Amino acid sequence: MQSGEAAFNDFVAARTAALSRTAYLLTGDHHLAEDLLQTALLQAARHWERIHTAPEAYVRRVLYNQNVSWWRRRKLRETTLGTYDAAAPASSPDLRLTLEEALGRLTAKQRTVLVLRYFEDLTEVQAAAALGISAGTVKSMTRQALARLRVLAPELSELIGATP
Structure with missing residues (x-):
């Protein structure tokens, strides 16, 4: 049986790429996506003992809710030109x-x-x-x-x- 910290680290290592793509698609900006994912993973780490049986669903829910919260607060939006996620298949x-x-x-x-x-x-x-x-x-x-x-x-x- 893994410790909570080791299990969390394994989850992060295994799912960061997929969660990062989702965060990027939600925000449309690499930097905001990194911030969004970091916020979601921080909340997951804080609640790991409660969510360890289904952490991905929890993290995705945090991604969606945090992004909604950000669009409600955001007045000016920066956009990047000519960037794309090279890791995403196409x-x-x-x-x-x-x-x-x-x-x-x-x-x-x-x-x-x-x-x-x-x-x-x-x-x-x-x-x-x-x-x-x-x-x-x-x-x-x-x-x-x-x-x-x-x-x-x-x-x-x-x-x-x-x-x-």
């Missing part, structure tokens, strides 16, 4: 850059809902629970975000569906 670098640029032009709320629904593969109900909003709000935000993506990046129509 069939075409051009497609990845186009998708990243289009996602970066969505609001933080729209981007978060799309990440939860399509990257994290959560249902509308699960995404709503993670964000503390209604499933209807998730549906309408998803619809609005996809419609905006169709306008911002028509070349992505195969990925997001051709019909509005």
